Amino acid sequence: xxxxxxxxxxxxxxxxxxxxxxxxLNGKSYxxxxxxxxxxxxxxxxxxxxxxxxxSLKKGNAKTICLMLPTFGNLIFPEILRGVxxxxxxxxxxxxxxxxxEHPGSExxxxxxxxxxxxxxxxxxSAIGDENPIYRIREDGVPLVLVNRxxxxxxxxxxxxxxxxxxxxxxxxxxxxRSGRKRIAIxxxxxxxxxxxxxxxxxxxxLRDAGRKVDEALILQEPAEGHxxxxxxxxxxxxxxxxxxxxxxTADPKAFVIMxxxxxxxxxxxxxxxxxxxxxxxxxxxxxxxxxxxGQPLNRMGEEAMRMLLDQIEYKKQYGELPPPENRVLxxxxxVRKSTE
Amino acid sequence: xxxxxxxxxxxxxxxxxxxxxxxxLNGKSYxxxxxxxxxxxxxxxxxxxxxxxxxSLKKGNAKTICLMLPTFGNLIFPEILRGVxxxxxxxxxxxxxxxxxEHPGSExxxxxxxxxxxxxxxxxxSAIGDENPIYRIREDGVPLVLVNRxxxxxxxxxxxxxxxxxxxxxxxxxxxxRSGRKRIAIxxxxxxxxxxxxxxxxxxxxLRDAGRKVDEALILQEPAEGHxxxxxxxxxxxxxxxxxxxxxxTADPKAFVIMxxxxxxxxxxxxxxxxxxxxxxxxxxxxxxxxxxxGQPLNRMGEEAMRMLLDQIEYKKQYGELPPPENRVLxxxxxVRKSTE
DNA sequence: ATGAAAGCGCTAACAG
DNA sequence: CTGTTAGCGCTTTCAT
Numbered sequence: 197x198x199x200x201x202x203x204x205x206x207x208x209x210x211x212x213x214x215x216x217x218x219x220x221l222n223g224k225s226y227x228x229x230x231x232x233x234x235x236x237x238x239x240x241x242x243x244x245x246x247x248x249x250x251x252s253l254k255k256g257n258a259k260t261i262c263l264m265l266p267t268f269g270n271l272i273f274p275e276i277l278r279g280v281x282x283x284x285x286x287x288x289x290x291x292x293x294x295x296x297x298e299h300p301g302s303e304x305x306x307x308x309x310x311x312x313x314x315x316x317x318x319x320x321x322s323a324i325g326d327e328n329p330i331y332r333i334r335e336d337g338v339p340l341v342l343v344n345r346x347x348x349x350x351x352x353x354x355x356x357x358x359x360x361x362x363x364x365x366x367x368x369x370x371x372x373x374r375s376g377r378k379r380i381a382i383x384x385x386x387x388x389x390x391x392x393x394x395x396x397x398x399x400x401x402x403l404r405d406a407g408r409k410v411d412e413a414l415i416l417q418e419p420a421e422g423h424x425x426x427x428x429x430x431x432x433x434x435x436x437x438x439x440x441x442x443x444x445x446t447a448d449p450k451a452f453v454i455m456x457x458x459x460x461x462x463x464x465x466x467x468x469x470x471x472x473x474x475x476x477x478x479x480x481x482x483x484x485x486x487x488x489x490x491g492q493p494l495n496r497m498g499e500e501a502m503r504m505l506l507d508q509i510e511y512k513k514q515y516g517e518l519p520p521p522e523n524r525v526l527x528x529x530x531x532v533r534k535s536t537e
Numbered sequence: 538x539x540x541x542x543x544x545x546x547x548x549x550x551x552x553x554x555x556x557x558x559x560x561x562l563n564g565k566s567y568x569x570x571x572x573x574x575x576x577x578x579x580x581x582x583x584x585x586x587x588x589x590x591x592x593s594l595k596k597g598n599a600k601t602i603c604l605m606l607p608t609f610g611n612l613i614f615p616e617i618l619r620g621v622x623x624x625x626x627x628x629x630x631x632x633x634x635x636x637x638x639e640h641p642g643s644e645x646x647x648x649x650x651x652x653x654x655x656x657x658x659x660x661x662x663s664a665i666g667d668e669n670p671i672y673r674i675r676e677d678g679v680p681l682v683l684v685n686r687x688x689x690x691x692x693x694x695x696x697x698x699x700x701x702x703x704x705x706x707x708x709x710x711x712x713x714x715r716s717g718r719k720r721i722a723i724x725x726x727x728x729x730x731x732x733x734x735x736x737x738x739x740x741x742x743x744l745r746d747a748g749r750k751v752d753e754a755l756i757l758q759e760p761a762e763g764h765x766x767x768x769x770x771x772x773x774x775x776x777x778x779x780x781x782x783x784x785x786x787t788a789d790p791k792a793f794v795i796m797x798x799x800x801x802x803x804x805x806x807x808x809x810x811x812x813x814x815x816x817x818x819x820x821x822x823x824x825x826x827x828x829x830x831x832g833q834p835l836n837r838m839g840e841e842a843m844r845m846l847l848d849q850i851e852y853k854k855q856y857g858e859l860p861p862p863e864n865r866v867l868x869x870x871x872x873v874r875k876s877t878e
Numbered sequence: 879a880t881g882a883a884a885g886c887g888c889t890a891a892c893a894g
Numbered sequence: 895c896t897g898t899t900a901g902c903g904c905t906t907t908c909a910t
Contacts, residue, residue, distance in 0.1 A: 213896065227895070254901080
């Protein structure tokens with residue numbers, strides 16, 4: 197019985213005009229109790245569906261937003277997605293999601309497609325090396341919030357939400373130092389990503405502040421193959437003359453790979469080597485031994501981002517332009533488990 | 538310079554009619570070389586964006602589809618999502634995603650919202666216990682494909698894509714039997730989900746075919762708390778009089794929990810107890826020891842589902858009704874790693 | 879090969 | 895409180 201396709205038919209069924217039907221549907225203007233009931237009833241029993249495309253076309257704005265994610269290779273992104281989605285839904289917005297696969301090109305394509313779909317704004321976890329498309333968005337006057345992944349230069353110009361990644365690196369390293377570790381290696385993600393530069397900087401400063409010097413040999417940079425490459429690097433460095441007795445992995449999946457390599461080397465964690473990760477992905481607690489890691493409030497980051505986007509959309513509607521950028525920094529926790537001692 | 542908002546403005550700039558512009562934009566009908574170029578140029582340099590809402594409204598169908606997922610608690614869903622998304626994009630479709638959180642109510646809400654947005658079809662991994670909303674979809678004449686999760690009754694009436702879950706259970710159990718295990722426990726997911734019923738049935742039959750009898754005590758059902766509940770159940774059964782020497786976990790996350798419990802019990806895997814999972818989630822290979830598991834072609838399942846949906850959409854456009862349901866069954870592999878011997 | 883015009887379903891003045 | 899009407903941006907007959 198899905199034949200009723202328009203407000204017009206409802207109007208005819210009730211012997212009223214389309215605007216009356218529209219009015220009861222939107223509940224803005226006053227309608228006589230009787231007429232309202234009559235219309236409501238017709239709507240109910242006919243299974244009428246308001247055509248949101250028509251509404252959006254007319255109003256000039258769609259209640260949709262777009263969330264761009266670089267990958268699902270790291271579980272943090274589904275987590276962020278959940279946060280965004282829940283606040284979006286609560287506010288009558290529907291979200292498009294886009295996986296850019298770390299490819300700025302596909303980010304740009306997606307941007308165009310989404311603009312054509314008239315989305316109200318974007319929330320982006322940038323792909324690696326993609327500054328260009330992103331700036332364009334704000335220049336186009338489109339609401340935008342960056343989450344977790346963004347460039348240093350973005351901070352002054354765009355709205356962001358993240359943790360203080362410098363401190364993430366600092367705190368993790370300091371913890372390792374205090375637990376008595378002498379040679380702490382870092383498995384660092386692609387430093388094209390500002391967050392990894394920051395974590396690395398925190399690592400270096402923590403070392404220096406403890407009166408140690410930074411040993412270049414202990415800085416493992418993520419190879420082109422992605423985090424799997426840390427497997428060989430771990431084996432190699434552990435077999436070297438002066439192996440580390442701890443790893444600070446700048447993300448949990450890298451810690452997983454490192455732990456795998458250590459196990460294969462028959463080394464004891466944490467006895468021989470401590471490992472700490474970042475993100476507190478669910479699986480971190482299932483590892484053997486359970487992984488000490490830094491917990492980011494990923495879900496909340498998604499929620500905050502969506503709230504900020506909503507604010508931007510609202511502001512723009514009122515003042516005709518985007519509000520000044522806002523940078524929100526959330527707290528994190530070091531979650532100590534058995535992979536360190 | 539994003540002032541050009543309509544085809545009409547382009548038309549004026551070029552001194553042609555809107556229909557001509559529309560024609561060159563759609564490339565269907567013939568347009569004189571000259572005019573085409575003129576229009577193209579104006580489109581390029583003005584940064585014109587076709588309003589897809591208007592197009593869809595006019596054509597009566599949007600190039601969007603909706604993918605409903607129950608959760609991101611299991612990594613298989615992002616994998617399926619990737620498959621769906623890639624085929625969708627290739628075919629000019631944009632996907633909405635929806636996380637139902639195992640809540641049939643939110644599934645229904647999402648369905649309504651999405652219908653209002655005029656999506657062309659749905660791909661669903663059902664939430665637990667949600668038959669009702671789903672049947673409604675086909676009755677409404679809306680293209681629909683079920684992936685991985687669906688009910689037994691769905692098979693004859695709806696299009697599905699999955700692996701043969703009975704065989705998944707059978708093969709895994711048989712493998713454990715052949716590797717010399719005497720008491721094989723099963724950690725079974727919620728049997729409200731047909732796929733788990735099937736895996737359980739496969740487990741039972743493999744046991745019987747090997748001349749053993751099924752011991753109820755070895756059938757661990759997923760408790761209400763979700764797979765974390767297997768932690769206590771594993772400890773308890775291992776401490777019982779007659780503990781198992783192997784676990785068939787009907788999904789990798791359950792295997793992770795079980796391994797954690799075994800480690801905490803200081804039991805050796807696989808020496809004391811073997812473990813096999815299902816899904817071959819990326820992390821499975823990072824576990825200590827790496828987890829033997831059944832690999833489903835999740836990405837391909839997503840791709841197939843999207844292709845089937847496209848077929849349905851096409852068919853409906855031509856014949857005005859949905860094609861008969863089609864059930865596609867894909868192959869799987871047992872991936873042997875160190876958690877079994 | 880191109881233009882004029884109708885209309886997709888809806889909202890929002892405007893008028894009464 | 896309600897109806898009439900214009901029009902959002904686009905596609906698509908139907909003419910020419």
